Amino acid sequence: MSSAVRFGVNYTPSEGWFHHWLDFDLDSVRADLDSIAALGLDHVRVFPLWPYFQPNRTLIRPRAVEQLVALVDAAAERGLDVNVDGLQGHLSSFDFLPAWTRTWHRRNLFTDPDVLDGQAAYLRTLAAALADRPNFLGITLGNEVNQFAAGPHPDPDRATEEQIDAWLTRMLAACAQGAPGKLHLHAEYDATWYQDDQPFTPAQAARHGAVTAVHSWVFNGTAQRHGRASVPSEHHAEYLVELSKAWANDPHRPVWLQEVGAPAPLVPPEHAAAFTEATVTHTLDCPDLWGITWWCSHDVSRGLADFPELEYGLGLLTNDRRPKDAALVLARAAREHAATPAARTTALVVPADPSVRSRCAPGGPVFDAFFRLVADGARPTTVLDTRADDQDHLAARGITEVVTPDQVLPVPPGTHGGTRS
Incomplete structure (x- = not known):
């Protein structure tokens, strides 16, 4: 895996x-890819x-798969690598699930x-069709599939943590069977990091x-609470990247900021470039x-109905x-970026218990403490409370200082605060 940072875009035709x-x-696809390249x-x-690709559980449409391969080949002609999302799933407020999983055929x-x-066969088929393409990066299981597993989805497919673990293991194995050695991963929206019952x-x-994938959207309460040009909003993507590292077993596991955008009206169009520059700079x-x-790559046409207003203008291109x-x-960032960032030596303690992960969400003590550190000029990362005294783990990550949220945030009147350890 190359050490150079990759710069890309989610392709919206x-x-x-x-x-x-x-x-x-x-x-039309080639013209779009030309504008991206x-x-x-x-x-x-x-x-x-x-x-569209698997309308029946035992029918994966060959013509659809051929069209996907043609898109990947067209990208290769323009010097673009391709990651393919499998189970779509959910996109821009719309659910796309095959009829054999819904209503009269309702199955979890x-x-x-x-x-x-059916899912495993589909993912394996897509991966196998692209396995010999040099520009095929790998499969992402689906786009934010965790939104189907709990509220606020209106009709969730409930599952336990253990069942999701088994699902991830099987689906990633199917991708690897189809295309061994490729970069296969899964990706969720930020409820994974913030919602206690996910x-x-x-x-x-x-x-x-x-790799670990994070999706950063400041309409999750961050911009509403703090404003578009605040430290939390401009550093939110950086926060998710560093928050994810607390749970990684590999001290240098790669993290992919797989989705981030400038959503109006919280980030008005005239401020989108400044927000983009700040987000990219801090994440790098x-x-x-x-x-x-x-x-995403291109705006959604105004000729298409019923999208949330913010979705129409998220494109980098009109x-x-x-x-x-x-x-x-x-x-410019893709053209000029060259520096390798130094290790982050200060780590903020986060709870390993997923039932209290809302402490990391906007308004939570971990969230607020992280951005207090950033505002004070620190470059924080995070560490689990169960690893905060593990000197080997800390050394492997270059961490020399561990702090808890209560050592960072203002102390309420009448209480005694701690000092940094």
């Missing part, structure tokens, strides 16, 4: 959005829609034996798959960063493929 698979036009980016993440996505067989846990995120100061993949100022910021 300019014509038809992800419904383009229904009317696949390779010339012109920015100097090196990879894209692409999204076959699961019900994470525990039903027949569904698991069965997808931080430990799973940091230990299953080839994280050691062991695999890459940054911006959400719907007619013109780069915005934020695109130029990312292009």
